Amino acid sequence: MSAILRNLEELPRQNASHVKNRWGEVVRQVQESGSVAVTNHSTVEMVLLTAATYNQLVEDAQAVKAREQSVLDELGRRFDARLGALQEPGAAQQVGNLFAAKGKLGRRPKAGDSF
Template identity: 60%
Template sequence: MLTELPNIQELPRQNASQVKNKWADMVRLVRQSGSVAVTNHSAVEMVLVDAKTYQQLTEEIQAMKAREQTALDELTHRFNARLAVLQQPDASRKLDALLDAKGVLKKRPKAGASY
């Protein structure tokens, strides 16, 4: 689903003066290659992309944000459920009983075919 983008070092390069002076040529180059690195003193300062690629990138970012929010909502729900258990009136008593047991079980653990 993610748009495959070339490494910035692999993009066709044009210096800023060429971009300014030959805009029509730049537009053709971007349409042909999908993106062009714009340099200033041999350092890439920005990348020009066509509108379709830009739209795909923004849609993918929105989808990732939605998935991230869904995961955060699920974690929040699970945290709140666990916190509610800890805030029950008998939680302190149960914790004290667990610590007092010092690892000794009251019942023998079950093991067998069902496990």
């Protein structure tokens, strides 16, 4: 995420009554600090932030979602390729032979070209 956001505990705070009665001051504070936590009975209930910060958050969230979808699409393609290999003629027999071998190899493994 390219927007640098502070933790909720680090934000400047204004109680809801102050926000209601002195909106202009709160707007200036948001523009100066980037965001303000609005409290009600000492509990943060919401955060006010600039439109630019909100837009950046939306763009960042969409970028993350696009990356996730790209990864899921790639995994889907790999799954389909493996499933296709298992559906080829003779694949069931090969899998059966593999399980029947119980981990034993039919011949000794080679340890490289000079073995």
